[in-house]
Amino acid sequence: MYSNDFEAAFSAFLDRHEYDEAENYLFSMVRLAFSAGWLAAGGAPPQSGRIFTLLPAPPEPEKKK
Numbered sequence: 001m002y003s004n005d006f007e008a009a010f011s012a013f014l015d016r017h018e019y020d021e022a023e024n025y026l027f028s029m030v031r032l033a034f035s036a037g038w039l040a041a042g043g044a045p046p047q048s049g050r051i052f053t054l055l056p057a058p059p060e061p062e063k064k065k
Contacts, residue, residue: 013019039045
């Protein structure tokens, strides 16, 4: 088990922008490696297209006076 000082420093590290950036790069690398393996094993390449559609916000109800 780590000390409270270690846990506090690690928590502060996880809250930093640099950690988010590093995590995004690691995720991209893992996804690219998985995709390469998927394609090498004969899997179908990803299809381009919409994943989701944004809907307009509903109109605001009129305020009664």
